[in-house]
Amino acid sequence: MNRWLPFEWITAVRFLREGRLQTLFIIGGIAIGVGVIVFMSAMLAGLEANFIKRVLTSQPQIQLLAPDQIARPLRVGAGEYEDARVQRPSQRVISIDQWPKIRTQMLAMPEVTAVAPTMSGSALAVRGDASRAITLSGVEPESYFKIVKVPDYVVAGEPRLTSEDIIIGIELAKDLGATVGDKLNIQAATGANRVLTISGLVDLGNKGVNQRSTFVALRTAQSLLGMIGGVTTIDMTVRDIYAAEEIAQRIQAANAVEADSWIKTNAQFFTAVRAQETSNTLIRLFVALSVAFGIAAVLIVSVIQRSKEIGILRAMGTSRGQILRVFLLQGGLLGFVGSLFGAAMGAFALVYWHSVARQADGSELFPLILERRLFVLTALLATLTGLLAATAPAVRAAKLDPVVAIRG
Amino acid sequence: MAEEILRLEKVCKAYNIGQPSEVEVLHDIDLRLEHGEFLALMGPSGSGKSTLLNIVGLLDRPTSGRLTIKGQDTATLGDTQITHLRGHTIGFVFQYHLLISAFTARENVMMPMLVDRGFPSAEIEKRATDLLVQVGLEKFANNLATNMSGGQQQRVAVARALAMNPDLVLADEPTGNLDTKSANGVFELMRQVNRNSGTSFLLVTHNLDLARRCDRIIEVVDGRIQP
Numbered sequence: 001m002n003r004w005l006p007f008e009w010i011t012a013v014r015f016l017r018e019g020r021l022q023t024l025f026i027i028g029g030i031a032i033g034v035g036v037i038v039f040m041s042a043m044l045a046g047l048e049a050n051f052i053k054r055v056l057t058s059q060p061q062i063q064l065l066a067p068d069q070i071a072r073p074l075r076v077g078a079g080e081y082e083d084a085r086v087q088r089p090s091q092r093v094i095s096i097d098q099w100p101k102i103r104t105q106m107l108a109m110p111e112v113t114a115v116a117p118t119m120s121g122s123a124l125a126v127r128g129d130a131s132r133a134i135t136l137s138g139v140e141p142e143s144y145f146k147i148v149k150v151p152d153y154v155v156a157g158e159p160r161l162t163s164e165d166i167i168i169g170i171e172l173a174k175d176l177g178a179t180v181g182d183k184l185n186i187q188a189a190t191g192a193n194r195v196l197t198i199s200g201l202v203d204l205g206n207k208g209v210n211q212r213s214t215f216v217a218l219r220t221a222q223s224l225l226g227m228i229g230g231v232t233t234i235d236m237t238v239r240d241i242y243a244a245e246e247i248a249q250r251i252q253a254a255n256a257v258e259a260d261s262w263i264k265t266n267a268q269f270f271t272a273v274r275a276q277e278t279s280n281t282l283i284r285l286f287v288a289l290s291v292a293f294g295i296a297a298v299l300i301v302s303v304i305q306r307s308k309e310i311g312i313l314r315a316m317g318t319s320r321g322q323i324l325r326v327f328l329l330q331g332g333l334l335g336f337v338g339s340l341f342g343a344a345m346g347a348f349a350l351v352y353w354h355s356v357a358r359q360a361d362g363s364e365l366f367p368l369i370l371e372r373r374l375f376v377l378t379a380l381l382a383t384l385t386g387l388l389a390a391t392a393p394a395v396r397a398a399k400l401d402p403v404v405a406i407r408g
Numbered sequence: 409m410a411e412e413i414l415r416l417e418k419v420c421k422a423y424n425i426g427q428p429s430e431v432e433v434l435h436d437i438d439l440r441l442e443h444g445e446f447l448a449l450m451g452p453s454g455s456g457k458s459t460l461l462n463i464v465g466l467l468d469r470p471t472s473g474r475l476t477i478k479g480q481d482t483a484t485l486g487d488t489q490i491t492h493l494r495g496h497t498i499g500f501v502f503q504y505h506l507l508i509s510a511f512t513a514r515e516n517v518m519m520p521m522l523v524d525r526g527f528p529s530a531e532i533e534k535r536a537t538d539l540l541v542q543v544g545l546e547k548f549a550n551n552l553a554t555n556m557s558g559g560q561q562q563r564v565a566v567a568r569a570l571a572m573n574p575d576l577v578l579a580d581e582p583t584g585n586l587d588t589k590s591a592n593g594v595f596e597l598m599r600q601v602n603r604n605s606g607t608s609f610l611l612v613t614h615n616l617d618l619a620r621r622c623d624r625i626i627e628v629v630d631g632r633i634q635p
Contacts, residue, residue, distance in 0.1 A: 309508050
């Protein structure tokens with residue numbers, strides 16, 4: 001007997017060891033359950049991280065825009081009514097009013113991690129006989145690249161944006177027959193034009209986007225689009241991506257801007273992420289429940305099988321509390337040991353599936369995320385489930401009348 | 409005058425009280441057991457011997473009457489105190505030896521001490537080994553209970569009953585399941601412990617030969633002690 005272990009531990013371990021086959025089967029059951037939870041949680045976390053990475057590193061989490069221009073009737077005052085049809089005016093590209101002040105305010109918010117003013121508009125990219133309509137995005141690289149990870153998407157050249165540089169999508173480059181180092185003539189609707197050098201080609205993961213996207217320095221865009229000193233949007237990232245909509249609403253209420261969060265602009269994707277999380281939680285819950293019922297069933301059988309021994313233990317002075325702890329410990333131990341095997345099984349299945357499941361282009365379907373936190377949490381949860389599942393059998397054992405128990 | 413270990417005064421035990429199936433198993437039992445006494449309790453099956461033993465062993469409570477152990481009225485004790493008194497004062501030997509199958513012979517003998525102290529120790533292990541020597545089973549100390557004969561298991565059960573150095577050992581037909589030779593051996597072992605250490609014994613038996621070798625015989629018939 002191990003001298004460091006108390007009576008309850010020694011007895012619980014011996015009871016489990018003696019019921020070898022029973023113990024092995026239930027540990028196998030728990031391990032499968034825990035393995036499924038680990039595998040699904042890690043895989044879904046990977047898929048979600050992949051989705052979020054793709055969506056949120058190619059667009060801002062919150063975007064501030066100048067409010068819509070609305071037409072107001074001229075003679076509407078108290079007690080005056082005018083039967084008029086107010087026509088929605090066409091929206092001019094205008095700058096956000098007092099944007100440097102708003103940017104400073106945004107930077108002071110603890111929830112906000114990065115703020116970048118941008119100037120966007122339409123233009124025409126011309127090279128030789130070829131011309132294409134483009135979306136010209138004027139950005140400050142040092143702040144904007146923290147929000148949209150343009151450098152991560154560069155497939156040729158470098159993410160350099162001096163006043164003479166332009167980064168373009170790979171499809172646009174193909175259409176114009178241009179590559180890194182070539183010159184492009186950018187013509188804006190205002191009539192202004194500049195010749196810029198292609199410093200990099202980017203693949204933003206969407207053909208349409210790659211056909212239109214171009215990035216230039218903020219000042220270059222301002223001068224081309226005829227809005228010196230102005231910005232059309234302020235892009236932002238926040239610490240908690242799921243709080244983006246709530247933060248956006250607060251910003252909109254406090255400033256003369258329209259604030260759109262990624263949740264609003266990607267409503268379908270967001271719903272899909274939430275649905276995936278809900279189904280994952282439900283699967284985990286049902287697996288945990290079936291594991292708990294398995295443990296409880298095995299321990300109830302054990303209590304029945306050992307009722308005479310429980311009676312003998314009570315006769316020799318074992319308290320009800322000690323008996324209760326012996327069976328609670330068995331539940332906890334089953335949960336813990338099962339979770340260790342289950343975590344190993346889940347991790348192995350995940351590594352295997354990660355190596356087998358590939359996307360159409362051969363890249364990984366999901367990043368392999370094996371966080372220590374997931375394993376520790378699963379082990380804790382399985383142990384707790386074991387303890388909870390053992391409560392009913394343990395109470396039953398503790399309540400056994402020794403006379404009845406010994407008689408059998 | 410010898411020290412009184414046990415006293416029962418007008419002890420009754422009824423089951424299913426207040427129901428049509430109410431049955432009184434023990435009626436006005438008066439019994440006294442002194443230190444070092446070896447008492448045989450006889451009677452036909454269903455006469456209430458085992459019920460009486462359960463009450464004396466604090467596994468069950470009387471419906472009425474008074475049970476005193478070493479001068480302490482047990483009616484005033486709560487569940488925890490009863491468990492403590494039982495563990496420290498009384499040892500049990502049952503007919504079907506009832507060793508805990510997951511443990512070896514030595515560990516079974518250690519068990520009452522382990523329950524009491526919480527942790528194993530060299531002292532507990534030594535006491536268990538000494539008791540196994542006393543019952544002649546030192547060679548089987550590391551055998552699992554299931555790997556021993558009935559007689560050997562019953563000897564281990566006697567050693568276990570003596571582990572806490574109890575004042576009283578209650579033996580419920582300890583030889584009922586053994587052949588004559590083994591039964592004789594187990595009885596002699598208990599008698600020897602009784603003579604050497606002064607532990608009192610209350611032995612339930614159907615074996616008249618064994619009963620005659622006890623200090624006193626008490627007969628229970630229909631829940632009453634025969635005069």
